[in-house]
Amino acid sequence: MSDVTSSAFQARGAARPRRDIGIRKRYAAERRFRAYGVTAILVGVFFLAVLLWTVISNGYTAFQQTVITLPITFAESVIDPKNERAQNPAKLMAANYPLLVRDALIKELGIDPNDRTKVKLATDMVSASSRTQLRDIVVANPSVIGTTMSVALLAEGNIDSANKGQIDLTADEANRKVKNQQLAWMDQLRQKGDLTKEFNTGLFTYGASSRPEAAGIGVAALGSFYMMLIVLVLALPIGVAASIYLEEFAPKNKFTDLIEVNINNLAAVPSIVYGLLGLAIFINFAGLPRSASLVGGLVLTLMTLPTIIIATRAALKAVPPSIRSAALGLGASKMQTIFHHVLPLAMPGILTGTIIGLAHALGETAPLLLIGMVAFVVDYPGSPLEPSTALPVQIYMWANEAERAFVERTSGAIMVLLAFLIVMNLGAILLRRRFERRW
């Protein structure tokens, strides 16, 4: 019985053999091909995630800073031993403020003042910027002399890193930047509530510094702001004017063809070439000052112009011809048609292109390196002609520093830069969503 059925089944199978046209293979190939596509997208997204994770995991701690609060006695015998401050206020500028910090630490931690190594270790825990901090307090209000006041001092970069748990404490003490004694003191201070982590406002207000705890992006951000302002003021009108001519007026001839090819090429010229142009023309030939944000702004303007022109032309092209015909038909001149009707309708597209161009210019580093904006700028530039630096250049300079605290600040600065870029791009997207019209 079973024999019969099995042979019958075989016979049926043999009678109609399925012709192998490789369909299974082809479908497998189809699936593989699809998988490649998915993999490719995942690879891209994966790297995006790793990049952002690197920046954020390294950088989120930069927004906090370890602060050591000490009761500082502004002893007259240290600040102004000869009581000359009434005649010579400059004395207050040059007083030995680190001594105040040292004395406060000795008292707070209970160190023997004659144990030099211990005293040195203790004073190393507080940032050297405490000198200017105390000096500013005293100069602003000389009546504090002779009193005791509790002052929040910045912790030194390595202590800050140790407090954030970024230093490998299992390593041999000799190879470590933070010694065991200092760690013990840190515990002691922490228990008293004198060693705390606070929001790092300095990151947003300070300028360049060789000490990570006193370094910030405030000065660089102001330089970047000047440059963006110059780019906006110059590139937007020039770019719009050029696009209007090319899109609406230009006759089709050799000259306009040349301009077309030129603009497309300029959009693809490496940015560093613009830096060389700025160096040769604006600095060597025109004699503008090096490191000035004016020069940086001009260079970035030339770099951004092609982007704005291309975006503006697309926006002008998208305005339907019926608008132009209607305006012309009612007796408007060509100029009036464009400025009264076409341009306002194209404005959302133009602004979107401009914002994207500005965002690009904000992140640009290479040309700025060549015009001398890799400068150690401590003070806020008062005008675009004064030496300044830019946000991405500050990131570049910090990236070359080895200390852990600088890695953290580099990432923190990158997060700020990316936040600006996200805001600008979101603004562009919203603008497009809100005002874009489909004709």
Place this chain on the structure above:
Amino acid sequence: MSASFLFLLVLLIGFGAYLMARARAIAASQGRSASLHSLPGYHGAYVAIWTILPATLVLIVWSLVGPQMIDREARLSLPTEVLQQGAAPVELAMGQVRAVARGLPLLTDTERAALEAGTLDVRATLATKGVALAGDTQPYMIKSAQKLNALSGTSTIAMTAVVLALSVAGALWSLRSISQRFRARNRVERVILAALVVASSIAILTTVGIVGSMLSEALRFFQSVSPTSFFFGTVWDPRFAAAGSTGSSGQFGLLPLLAGTLYIAFVAMLFAVPVGLFAAIYMSEYASRPVRSIAKPLLEILAGIPTIVYGFFALVTVGPFLRDISAELNGLVTGNYTNFIQAQSVLTAGIVMGIMLIPFVSSLSDDIITQVPRSLRDGSLGLGATRSETIKRVVLPAALPGIVGALLLTASRAVGETMIVVLAAGVAARMQLNPFEPMTTVTVKIVNQLTGDLEFTSPQTLVAFALGITLFTITLCLNIYALYIVRKYREQYE
């Protein structure tokens, strides 16, 4: 009167003239505004243009040319024995003269009297006023400085007079022509059109500026280093010359830099092209709308991230990761835990640059693939081909020229990329084939040669412009060819 204040004054006169002209046009219409050829505002604008434009042009030219002419006059006033000493001492003396000229107005009357008598210590006095002099002054320098100051005083007065006169004359002259039938609008529009033409020729000026400036500086470089030893030299060793020495010690061979540039770009393309191309194919042919609307912006975020961030990423993550993993691998295979990939290497720079290029490849190819007409796909699918077969046999061959163009554009970006290679590729200029070793690129060397305080006359800095023009030429050729291909391809399906 300073130039900027003068400009403000001219603007003010222009505004006044605008109001006057408008009022006059309205008066000329005698209450019937339709009888005017142009609206009153155009009459106002016409007069304002005549008031502001010529005066401002004169102002700009004067403030550019004036100081140079004054400087030349002051230079000629130097004694002949100084002038005969050659360029450098004259330059030095002129520097002193300019500094003294800046300081002279700050002197008090008694000091000025002492100066006339020749008893004043000029250097010490000026130092107290915040004007630092490089050396002691000679009597002839004081004379020249006084002449300089006198000339620039005259020049400023003359400039103010000429500019204001021109502005008022323009206003009066153009106000006369206002009448009912005057075609003010056409004239104003002609000026606007001219402004538009000027704005659009800035693109050309930029290109001319790039080529001109780099070529002239590069030619200065080739005066001290022969072009053959630059273009065909295999050793890069610029050897920083001490300030003042002009000898071209050191070798400037382009080939190791070019090799590094092309090698890193090649590795980057090797990484970016498959990933970007497959991503583009998937997004244009397979992905549903929601997937596409999420994946496309995500990939484009990669294009919006500044390159300095990629450089940092290479420096702190990719480089150390490759170094450590190579040490682990080496240990597993040979038991010897030394790394064979350097943290700064061709591979590190190439991979990170590849990540940066993914969105360029994918969005450019996406555009091109979607331009392939639907009928081609429908025909292939209708004949029973699977989707992947349609893509491989029909869509990609049709899109190939465009994709090649897109890849060339991407390659030109890879060649010109700076910040990633500055941080990730290393500075050692050498020719070798091991991707695990550092190499350097043209852009890195441009940055290296130009950061720092260097004299702009030494070949060590001028070489940057020779490198720049080489880079510009390479990318220009790639771009022009790529744009030509893309344009031709677009026409094919339009």
